[in-house]
Amino acid sequence: MKLDYKILDSSVKHIKGSEETIKSGDFYLEVAKEESFAFQIFIRADKPFFGTLGKNRDIHWKGLGDRIRIEIAGHEGLLDMSFLGYVQIDDGSIVADPILKKKSLYIESGYQMIWVQGKVPKGFSKANLELELRAYHSNGYRAEELVAKEDVNIGVLDYVIRPVKEGGFYLDLWQHLCSWARAYDVEYFSEEHFQIIDNYIKGLSELGQRVVDLIITDYPWAGQRCYQFEDNASNLYEFNIVKVSRKNGRLTCDFSAVDRYIDICFGHGIDEEINIFGIIGNWDAYSFGSPIGDLKDPMRVVCYDEDLGRFDYIRSKEEFGEYLRAVFRHLAGRGLWDKVKIMSDEPNNVELFKETLELIESAVPERKINIKCAIHDQHFFDNYGDNIQYLSLNTCELVNSMERLNSIKDEVNSRGGKMTWFSCCFPEDLNIFIKSPLIESRLNGWFTYYWDLDGFLRWAYAIWPTNPLKDVRYKYPKWNAGDMFFIYPGKDMKPMGSVREKNFLFGIQDFGIFKELEKSGISKTEIIREMERLLGSKCDMEFVPERSVRMKYSLEYKEYAELRNSLIKKHLLNSKL
Structure with a gap:
C-alpha cells in the first residue's frame, strides 16, 4: 500500500480539492519551553484505509481491511495526535477546522490532515526535540509492516514562557x-x-x-435576529440568568445561578472583570419590541407572577429600576462591585444611551457605574466618552482612528480602563x-x-x-x-x-x-x-x-x-x- 505524507506547520489550511496550494518545503519549527505548539501531518493513500493514531487499537465495522497506524516515537507523553474534521463553508469548499477527539477514522479517499500538539517542559535540557514519524500498514491478520518513517526535529530554545x-x-x-x-x-x-x-x-x-459575562435580561440581541432566517433555522436567543418572580406586587430575585456561574469562573481564574449585558445599548433591540412602554431603550425581563400563577414581563420603567437595584446590590453584597462593568454593544444613539444610563445610575446612586463599550463608530466615544471607562474598537474603526489611537488609549487607561479591539x-x-x-x-x-x-x-x-x-x-x-x-x-x-x-x-x-x-x-x-x-x-x-x-x-x-x-x-x- 502506498502512503504519501508531508510534515507541515500549524498555519496550513487544508481545503479539499485544493491540495496544489499547499507548498512543499523544509519543515521548520523552533519553540520555547512551556509553549503550546502544533504541527500537522498530511497523508494520502492509494486506496481506502482505516487510520489509527498512537498505540490505539480499534477496528472498523468493515472488519480487518487495510489499516494504517501512525505514531510519533521519541519523548512519549509530550505530544498528542488528533484527526482533523472537515466542514462545508459558504462557497461550498470543504475545509479542515475541528480538532476531532477520535483516535481512529475511516478514510475513503483523498488527503487527510492530522493535528499534532505538544509542549516542551521547562526542565527539558536538550537543544532539539528529536522525534520519528512512523506509519505501519496491516491487513487481515498480518503483522504490521513499517511503510514510512521520517525524522522530525523541533528546535528548543532555552527560554521559558509564562502561562x-x-x-x-x-x-x-x-x-x-x-x-x-x-x-x-x-x-x-x-x-x-x-x-x-x-x-x-x-x-x-x-x-x-479575563472576563465573566452576566446576561441579566431576556433576548438581548433579539437572538441575533435568528427569527429572520429560515435556512439552517437556528435558535440563538439568550435568557436571563437571574430568576425573577413577583409576589404581592413586589419583585423577588433568585441569584443562585448567578452565584454559581461566577464561582465557576473564579474557580478557573477568570476573575478580573464582570460584564453586565442586556441593560443598555444592545445593537438589535427595536425590531423585536419591548414590554416596557415608558422606556425607549427596549428591555425584556421575564417574570413569574406567583399570585396569578403565570409568566409575565416587567412592564414599567419603575419596576425595571427596582430589578436593577436588586441585581446591583446583590453583586455589591458579595464584594464584587469594583469588578462590575455595564456592557453596551454597538451603541449609536447618544440621547437614548443617556436616558438609560440615568436610570441605571438611579438604581444605585451610592455607587459609581463603570461603562464598557464595543463600538463601530468613534464619534460615539467622542460625544459621550466621559461615561465610558473600557473601550473596544472594531478593526475598521481602529484603522480609521490610527492617527489618534495612542491618545484614545491614553484617555481610556487614565480612567483605569482597558482598550481592546475586535x-x-x-x-x-x-x-x-x-x-x-x-x-x-x-x-x-x-x-x-x-x-x-x-x-x-x-x-x-x-x-x-x-x-x-x-x-x-x-x-x-x-x-x-x-x-x-x-x-x-x-x-x-x-x-x-x-x-x-x-x-x-x-x-x-x-x-x-x-x-x-x-x-x-x-x-x-x-x-x-x-x-x-x-x-x-x-x-x-x-x-x-x-x-x-x-x-x-x-x-x-x-x-x-x-x-x-x-x-x-x-x-x-x-x-x-
Whole structure:
C-alpha cells in the first residue's frame, strides 16, 4: 500500500480539492519551553484505509481491511495526535477546522490532515526535540509492516514562557450559556447545564480569558435576529440568568445561578472583570419590541407572577429600576462591585444611551457605574466618552482612528480602563472565519502588540447554529462560516477545539513573549520596527467605508516564527554577556 505524507506547520489550511496550494518545503519549527505548539501531518493513500493514531487499537465495522497506524516515537507523553474534521463553508469548499477527539477514522479517499500538539517542559535540557514519524500498514491478520518513517526535529530554545493566564493579554470572549445548553439538549441552568458550563469555562481559562459575562435580561440581541432566517433555522436567543418572580406586587430575585456561574469562573481564574449585558445599548433591540412602554431603550425581563400563577414581563420603567437595584446590590453584597462593568454593544444613539444610563445610575446612586463599550463608530466615544471607562474598537474603526489611537488609549487607561479591539462579521481581512488564512488567527496577538492595545474582544466564543458538526453555514453573506464560534460542541459535554482556536492561542503566547522581552532589555521600539516589516506600516493602513480595510501584512508563517525566535535568541545572547 502506498502512503504519501508531508510534515507541515500549524498555519496550513487544508481545503479539499485544493491540495496544489499547499507548498512543499523544509519543515521548520523552533519553540520555547512551556509553549503550546502544533504541527500537522498530511497523508494520502492509494486506496481506502482505516487510520489509527498512537498505540490505539480499534477496528472498523468493515472488519480487518487495510489499516494504517501512525505514531510519533521519541519523548512519549509530550505530544498528542488528533484527526482533523472537515466542514462545508459558504462557497461550498470543504475545509479542515475541528480538532476531532477520535483516535481512529475511516478514510475513503483523498488527503487527510492530522493535528499534532505538544509542549516542551521547562526542565527539558536538550537543544532539539528529536522525534520519528512512523506509519505501519496491516491487513487481515498480518503483522504490521513499517511503510514510512521520517525524522522530525523541533528546535528548543532555552527560554521559558509564562502561562497565558499570567500574561498581559486581556482576552474578552463573550459567553452564550444558553447556546451551550441547546447543543446538548439540557434544561437551562440545570445541574447538567452547569457541568457543561464548567467544562467550557475551563477551556476559556486555558486561552487566558479575563472576563465573566452576566446576561441579566431576556433576548438581548433579539437572538441575533435568528427569527429572520429560515435556512439552517437556528435558535440563538439568550435568557436571563437571574430568576425573577413577583409576589404581592413586589419583585423577588433568585441569584443562585448567578452565584454559581461566577464561582465557576473564579474557580478557573477568570476573575478580573464582570460584564453586565442586556441593560443598555444592545445593537438589535427595536425590531423585536419591548414590554416596557415608558422606556425607549427596549428591555425584556421575564417574570413569574406567583399570585396569578403565570409568566409575565416587567412592564414599567419603575419596576425595571427596582430589578436593577436588586441585581446591583446583590453583586455589591458579595464584594464584587469594583469588578462590575455595564456592557453596551454597538451603541449609536447618544440621547437614548443617556436616558438609560440615568436610570441605571438611579438604581444605585451610592455607587459609581463603570461603562464598557464595543463600538463601530468613534464619534460615539467622542460625544459621550466621559461615561465610558473600557473601550473596544472594531478593526475598521481602529484603522480609521490610527492617527489618534495612542491618545484614545491614553484617555481610556487614565480612567483605569482597558482598550481592546475586535473583529466580527467584518472586515474580510484579519479575521477568524474558517475561510480566513489560518495565520490571521495567530496575528490577533501580533497586531494587539503592534498597535499597543491591551487585548482583544470577540462577540462569540461558542454560539452555534442547530448542528454545527453537520452544517456551520448560517446567515451568509451577513456572517461567514466560523464567525460565531472558535470551538465545537464535543459529544462528551466538553468543547472540541479548532485549528483557528489553537492558532489564536499561539498568537496570545507570542504577545506575552514580546512583553517579557521588553522587560529583559530589548526595546519596544526595536520589536515594533521588526514587526513593521511583516505587518506593514501603520500609516499605510486604510479604512475603506463602510466595512473594509486595506492592509499589507505577510501570510508566511515562517517569517513570523523566525522574527520572534530571533528576538528570543538576541535576549539569550545578551543575558550571557
